[in-house]
Amino acid sequence: MNHWMGWVHSGGPTEASRSVALELAHKAVSLDPDNAGCRWILAYLLAYERHFAEADAEFAKAIELDPNEADTFAALSDIAVLAGRVEEALEHIAKAFRLNPFPASWYYLALGQAQYAAGQYEAAIETLRRDETYRTSSRRFLAASLAQLGRRDEARRGRTVPRRQPAFHNPPLGGDGAVP
Numbered sequence: 001m002n003h004w005m006g007w008v009h010s011g012g013p014t015e016a017s018r019s020v021a022l023e024l025a026h027k028a029v030s031l032d033p034d035n036a037g038c039r040w041i042l043a044y045l046l047a048y049e050r051h052f053a054e055a056d057a058e059f060a061k062a063i064e065l066d067p068n069e070a071d072t073f074a075a076l077s078d079i080a081v082l083a084g085r086v087e088e089a090l091e092h093i094a095k096a097f098r099l100n101p102f103p104a105s106w107y108y109l110a111l112g113q114a115q116y117a118a119g120q121y122e123a124a125i126e127t128l129r130r131d132e133t134y135r136t137s138s139r140r141f142l143a144a145s146l147a148q149l150g151r152r153d154e155a156r157r158g159r160t161v162p163r164r165q166p167a168f169h170n171p172p173l174g175g176d177g178a179v180p
Contacts, residue, residue, distance in 0.1 A: 021045055029058075036066035044075045047082075055079070070100035070107075077110045081117045089114040105132040112141050121145040 025042040032038055043058030059079075062072045074096035080089035093111045097103060108130050115124035127133070128142040146155035 018045075018049070022049065034065055036062040036069045036072060039065060040069065040072040040075050043072075044079065047079045068099055070096045070098075070103065072096075073099065074103070074107050074110050077114055081110075081113050084117075086114060086117045090118060105136055108133045109136040109138045109141075112138055112145075116141050116145050116148075119148075121148045125149075 022042075022045050025038070025045050028035070028038040029042050039058050039062035043055045043062060046052075046058060047055035059072065059076060062069060066072070073092045077089045077093035077096065080086070080092055089110075093107065093114050096107055097111070100107070108127055112124045112128040112133065115121075115127060122145075124141060124145040128138045128145065133142075143155040146152070
């Protein structure tokens with residue numbers, strides 16, 4: 001999964017990482033077909049590869065195997081946002097938080113993304129300013145949420161986009177934190 005997330009969130013190498021991640025996820029499922037964790041990771045990767053029917057089947061199998069696997073619902077939330085099913089995304093991430101009272105940082109990113117997509121910009125800002133989100137790609141959604149509320153100066157001061165991501169331009173900040 002880390003091969004994949006390096007590409008998705010920080011612009012790491014694409015083809016090599018994507019194919020390795022998918023290959024390893026398939027291998028994990030073949031080694032332990034009754035492991036819900038292996039299934040949801042494969043489903044997540046398949047969805048990003050746009051193999052939606054296969055992804056849906058793997059997500060369904062993961063939930064059948066373990067309906068209390070919180071990570072499955074957090075991953076489903078991310079995919080639902082990308083598919084434009086925002087209410088479904090909010091339901092999935094809420095369930096993930098209910099099932100896991102000590103969630104990983106990426107749950108907060110998924111929640112913030114869903115809140116942003118739902119137009120809940122203040123809630124997204126509150127979520128994405130949590131310490132847990134600082135090692136994720138949350139800064140983009142935080143800046144976008146601030147900008148949606150007309151707080152563009154605040155968005156410019158607080159944005160940080162990984163420099164390795166060539167699709168984004170992140171000029172150096174001046175000594176006062178302002179964008180030159």
